[in-house]
Amino acid sequence: MAAAVGPWDLGVIGAYFALVLAVGLWSLRRGSRSSISGFFLAGQRMGWGSVGASLFASNIGSGHFVGLAGTGAATGLAVAAFEWHAMFVLLLLGWVFAPIYLRAGAPTLPRFLALRFGARRLRPLLALLSLLLYGAGRVSVDMFSGAIFIREALGWELYTSVGALLVATGLYTATALSAVGGLPSLWQRFPLALPPNASGPCPSPRALALRLLRPPGTDLPWPGLLLGLGVTAGWYWCTDQVIVQRCLAGRSLLHVRAGCVLCGYLKVLPVFLMVLPGMAARLLFPDVVGCTDPEECQRACGSPVGCSNVAYPRLVLTLLPPGLRGLMLAAVLAALMSSLASIFASASAIFSLDVYQRLRPRASQRHLLVAGRLWMVVLVALSLAWLPVVEVAQGGRLFDYIQAVGSFLSPPVAAVFFLAIFVPRVNEPGAFWGLVLGLVLGLVRMVPEFVLGTGTCEAPGRCPAFICGLHYLHFAIVLFLATCAIVIAVSLCYPPIPRRHLHRLVFSLRHSQEPRDDLDKEPPLDGDVQLQNVEVEPSGQGAEPSGQGAEPSGQGAEPGGQGAEPGGAGGVAKYVAPPPEDPVWGRVVNVNALIMTAVAVFLWGYFA
Incomplete structure (x- = not known):
């Protein structure tokens, strides 16, 4: 049984939250939250360190703490591919997608599609x-994984985030690995980890548990990891508002690219800080983490479909001493807050600017901000109603559920954005019907799988094989290609969009200097900062504090000033030449991008 949380732990947790509250109040006094740009885009003044840390913190929520360790405990090392794949996709974000979003001047991605x-x-x-x-x-x-952790630790509910994660998790990782005899012992003993009196078709870890790339027909087949994961990762990192909004808040394109590289380096860490300790948990607690019998699992963790999700909290609460246990709890109890805050900010931005404003075109800024904040409450209520599905989906493996939902719903979005940027011939009817029909195809797979269940290795689900038999990562490939085919086929049946509407909106015209006649002529909100053609470098006065180290800097002005010009009369977006970027810092960022790519290739090759 995990150790109880003592006074020292509660004291550390309380001190941590007091510090977070103080920083939050200081930030509120320092920055503007009363305008659309201030509330949703941090005034477009985030430096490269803030962009990179924000990208990483928005990605690493409680689902990673619980899900990565749980899937590592259940299936082994292959889940590391989901983390290391992002290192390549982040380069696409910084060098292909983000420049176009910034030059387009759209505060949200639905607004980009409208342009x-x-x-x-x-x-x-x-x-x-x-x-x-x-x-x-x-x-x-995030709510479900946070509830699992707190149920193990305290018995009451709180939320999570990733503030002091790296230091605290480093201590916990070293403790977990030393408890099983080090990394060589983990590689040797993990395939043999069995619960007491194990029997049945699936008591032991899979024979391929230590391989990153596995044959087709296994739990994480290599075609799905390389191609299907490329689709879902492309959607998540390049076309999802939660992530892209961090880039739109950057003070310049050079800062955005440097932030993407920093985030790529940080993505090396979750495998060693979460996946490997999760695998160690299976050796230390085989009767709980490795249970397969529904009745035993119900007694061990309260879930009949499996207990692998409790691997991370069980390690923290059992191995760490008082004080450090509280520090680790504080890191997790403060990191869902970071993840949830990013999601809430992006969801409220989309609801306010792309849904509510369409219904109430004359709504004031204050009205839109209130609507966005109220939508956060509605979103929490809807998510609470969905929790029972999260608990039982994908055999109780939380990270597999996250990826499955993305594979069913995100490929149509990824296909529309990919074609919108790289194929100028694609038009609105093609994009609309491709997105609609692709979403229908995804729901045809998703609804039966979640209603009938995929089951476990001992109790297969009732979903027919012709619907649910294709692995969700392979389904993502099929759905992406089908959506692309629909978009292109329908687009060819309608006239192309004239070139004058596409300047700085497609890849082939990304450097165009001609004025753009916007198809969606939406007037700017009073007092709001426009993002048109933002590609500027920070001035000397806008440099980051020295605490963040050397800072990419250029000769230009801050965004929102001389670097962008709002659309003129009739919705014409004029080109404004950006100030030249500092060539030295440009080369530093590019070299680091190449080094990060080499690191990613090495990790894939070594663990494949």
């Missing part, structure tokens, strides 16, 4: 789909 297609139908559809993904795949996952 690209004149999408009066497409913009609200994408907004509603994004809100559905946040509710089913993000907020509910």
Whole structure:
């Protein structure tokens, strides 16, 4: 049984939250939260360190703490691919997608599609789909994983985030690995870890548990990890509002790229801080983490479908001494707050600007801010109603559920954005019907799987094999290609969009200097900061504090000043030449991007 939380632990937790509250109040006094740009985009003044840390913190929520360790305990090392794949996709975000989003001047991604297609139908559809993904795949996952951790630790509910994660988790990782005899002992003993009196078809870890790439027909087949994961990772890192909003808040394109590289380096860590300790938990607690009998699992952790999700909290509460246990709890109890805050900010931005403003075009800024904040409450309520599905889906493996939801709903969005940027011939009817029909195909797979269940290795689900038999990562590949085919086929049946509407909205015209006649002529809100053609470098006065180390700097002005010009009369967005970026810092960022790519290739090759 895990150790109880003592006074020292509660004291550390209380001190941590007091510090977080003080920093939050200081930030509120220091920054503007009363405008759309201030509330949703941090005034567009985030430096490279803040962008990179924000990208990482928005990604690492309680679902990673519980889900990565749990899936590592259940299936082994292959889940590391989900983390290391992002190192490549982050380069696409910084060097391909983010520059176009910034030059387009769109505060949200549905707004970008409105500029690209004149999408009066497409913009609200994408907004509603994004809100559905946040509710089913993000907020509910964070709340569920946080509840698991707190149920193990305290017996009452709180939320999570990733503030002091690296130091505290480093201590916990070293303790967990030393408890099983070190990394060589983990590689040797993990395939043999069995619960007492184990029997049945699935008592032991899979024979391929220590391999990153596994054959087709296994739990995480290599075609799905390389191609299907590329689709879902491309959606998540390059077309999801939660992530892209961190880049839109950057003070310049150079800062955004440097932040993407920093986040890529940080993505090396979760495997060693979460996956490997989760595998160690199976050796230390085989009767709980490795249980397969539904009755035993119900007694051990309260879930009949499996207990692998308790691997991380069980390690922390059992191995760490008082004080350090509280520090680790504080790290986890403060990191869901970071993840949830990012999701809530992005969801409220989409709801306010892409849904509510379409219904109430004359709404003031204050009205939009209130609507966005009220939507956060509604989103929490909907996510709470979805929690029972999260608990039993994908055999009780939380991280598999996260990826499955993304594989069912995100490929149509990824396909529409990919074609919108790289294929100028694609038009609004093609994008709209591709997104609609792709979403229908995804729901045809998702609804039966969650209603009938995929089951476990001992009790297969009732979903027919012709619907649920294809692995969810392989289904993502099929759905992406099907959506692309629909978008292109329908687009060819309608006239192309004239070139004058596409300047700085597609990859081939990303450096165009001609004025753009916006298809979606939306007037700017009074007092709001426009993002048109933002590609500027920070001035000397806007440099980051020295505490963040050397800072990419250029010769230009801050965004929102000389670096962007709002659309003129008739919705014409004029080109404004950006100030030249500092070539030295540009080369530093590019070299670090190459080094990060080499690190990613080495990790894939070594563990494959």
